[in-house]
Amino acid sequence: MMKVAIIGAGLGGLLSAAILSEEGNSVDIYDRLPFSGGRFTNIPYKGFQLSTGALHMIPHGNRGPLGKILKQVGSKVEIEDSKPEGLALWEGELKTVRRKDFPRGSRNKMIKWYLLHKIFRRDRTLDKFEEGIDTFTANFLRSFLGWSLSITPSDIKFSKFLSIVKNVEKFGGPGIPIGGCKAIIDSLTEIIKSNDGTVNLRKKVEGIFFSNDIVEGIKLKEKLKYDLILSNIGHDLTARILGDEEYIRRASKLQPSSGVKFSIALEEPFIGNTGVLFTPELKRISGLNEVTNADPNLAPGGKHLLMAHQAVLTSNLKYEINLGLSDLKELLKNYKYEVIAIQSYSNGWPVNRIKAGNDIGYRTPYKNLYIVGDGAKGDCIEVDGIAAGIRNLMRDLV
Amino acid sequence: MDLPIANFLTQQRRHNTEMMAVANYCVGCAFCMLVCPEEAINVLGNAEIDREKCSDCKRCMRYCPVEAIRLVE
Numbered sequence A: 001m002m003k004v005a006i007i008g009a010g011l012g013g014l015l016s017a018a019i020l021s022e023e024g025n026s027v028d029i030y031d032r033l034p035f036s037g038g039r040f041t042n043i044p045y046k047g048f049q050l051s052t053g054a055l056h057m058i059p060h061g062n063r064g065p066l067g068k069i070l071k072q073v074g075s076k077v078e079i080e081d082s083k084p085e086g087l088a089l090w091e092g093e094l095k096t097v098r099r100k101d102f103p104r105g106s107r108n109k110m111i112k113w114y115l116l117h118k119i120f121r122r123d124r125t126l127d128k129f130e131e132g133i134d135t136f137t138a139n140f141l142r143s144f145l146g147w148s149l150s151i152t153p154s155d156i157k158f159s160k161f162l163s164i165v166k167n168v169e170k171f172g173g174p175g176i177p178i179g180g181c182k183a184i185i186d187s188l189t190e191i192i193k194s195n196d197g198t199v200n201l202r203k204k205v206e207g208i209f210f211s212n213d214i215v216e217g218i219k220l221k222e223k224l225k226y227d228l229i230l231s232n233i234g235h236d237l238t239a240r241i242l243g244d245e246e247y248i249r250r251a252s253k254l255q256p257s258s259g260v261k262f263s264i265a266l267e268e269p270f271i272g273n274t275g276v277l278f279t280p281e282l283k284r285i286s287g288l289n290e291v292t293n294a295d296p297n298l299a300p301g302g303k304h305l306l307m308a309h310q311a312v313l314t315s316n317l318k319y320e321i322n323l324g325l326s327d328l329k330e331l332l333k334n335y336k337y338e339v340i341a342i343q344s345y346s347n348g349w350p351v352n353r354i355k356a357g358n359d360i361g362y363r364t365p366y367k368n369l370y371i372v373g374d375g376a377k378g379d380c381i382e383v384d385g386i387a388a389g390i391r392n393l394m395r396d397l398v
Numbered sequence B: 001m002d003l004p005i006a007n008f009l010t011q012q013r014r015h016n017t018e019m020m021a022v023a024n025y026c027v028g029c030a031f032c033m034l035v036c037p038e039e040a041i042n043v044l045g046n047a048e049i050d051r052e053k054c055s056d057c058k059r060c061m062r063y064c065p066v067e068a069i070r071l072v073e
């Protein structure tokens, strides 16, 4: 049995804690905020269950890495797989976005790039793929990357994109947890507590103490000794609380991704189903979902909660938000709607701590200190990437 | 860990004691607005606190994930 400290009660911290406590270890989690769940929980506002970050969506629903771990640890949370998985609004019509729905020219280009990658290891960024292809494919690609990763084609290499496409084909599209993100957080907390683990809120970890390359414990107001430390706060912040200059230098190079989320109240549904609506024709908004079609309790009195997401493409955040708002005005012109919250994310509280494809793994310069969460994803996106990273780490720890 | 030196965007003085200020590293996540019992906060890219409405409960400070709402002398 190990004595384990987890810094941060985000999804990454809680998921690791659930697994380790199920295996009989003694686990204590510390978070500086007054609530657990970090960027993946609910925050109630005017009767709506808004979220602290995530769009109440799991990229690969029940079948992905997160869905699998939740079942393994005995979570009873219900995830409604999206149906249809995703549609694109294009020239006033809804289009399905399966492989066969794209023009032959862009499908052929995909095959050509695939072969060049397989045979010659060629690996270019996707802005090169965009050049010369039809506008539907090019714009859809932008909206897909904006929605799922808050990035643009020049931010991602073909090999990484290929693995995303493969994962969608392997695990299927997204799902919405009934009860929103918080349902998952609550169910993990229950599992941890039933195994005598503790979740300590409003406890900021100020430092980690170590000798040579072994960490010995954490510093709150007092010093606490542990055998193993998992950090849910990313490489950069972890390096800073360690005060390790060399590690700080390496970790500070990792770039986070920025985005804006709009929460919109509607009397009548706009999307009307549980899938993602991609909006490749809009200036900034890349897609929307309407989670009340999966769980009406996420909004009060029969209303709907529509959420729109955009990447931030310039350094002028107010300008970016205004473009998003004008997109919404155009899109919802025949609907009665109210934007109830505009939330932006960057730097120390980003959409993703590391832009997709730039992960440096869960290891740190210290033998018994590892990173969990979106600072050390496995080969999958968003919270499924968090789960994949933790699954790999747990194999390593045995 | 040291916090970056704050460049204060909005400042207020309340009950003649402390001053609450929003630092420029506020990301605009709006948690403070969502939890404020007085609807005293407006967020559009960064938070602005309406000193007339604020009851000084400090709830916004506790919920800020990047410690951008600070008390200054």
Ligand SMILES: Cc1cc2nc3c(=O)[nH]c(=O)nc-3n(C[C@H](O)[C@H](O)[C@H](O)COP(=O)(O)OP(=O)(O)OC[C@H]3O[C@@H](n4cnc5c(N)ncnc54)[C@H](O)[C@@H]3O)c2cc1C
Pocket: A007, A008, A009, A010, A011, A012, A013, A030, A031, A032, A033, A036, A037, A038, A039, A040, A052, A053, A054, A055, A056, A057, A058, A059, A203, A204, A205, A206, A232, A233, A237, A259, A260, A261, A345, A350, A351, A352, A372, A373, A374, A375, A381, A382, A383, A384, A386, B065
């Ligand atoms: C707008 C937006 C939309 C998104 N949409 C989706 C989506 O639909 N689907 C999806 O899968 N993902 C989505 N994501 C990404 C997802 O929300 C994150 O990847 C995930 O929540 C990160 O979890 P985490 O556990 O790694 O980190 P966090 O949730 O950030 O948890 C880290 C925790 O550590 C705590 N902490 C920090 N410093 C300390 C310290 N010194 N001591 C103690 N505690 C500390 C923090 O308070 C925090 O609670 C979205 C993100 C955003 C911002």
Ligand code: SF4
Pocket: B035, B036, B037, B038, B039, B040, B041, B049, B053, B054, B055, B056, B057, B058, B059, B060, B061
């Ligand atoms: S101190 Fe309380 S009332 Fe004042 S802005 Fe913050 S949350 Fe609102």
Ligand code: SF4
Pocket: B022, B025, B026, B027, B028, B029, B030, B031, B032, B033, B043, B046, B047, B063, B064, B065, B066, B067, B068, B069
């Ligand atoms: S909670 Fe903090 S970071 Fe978020 S908007 Fe308010 S002041 Fe800014």
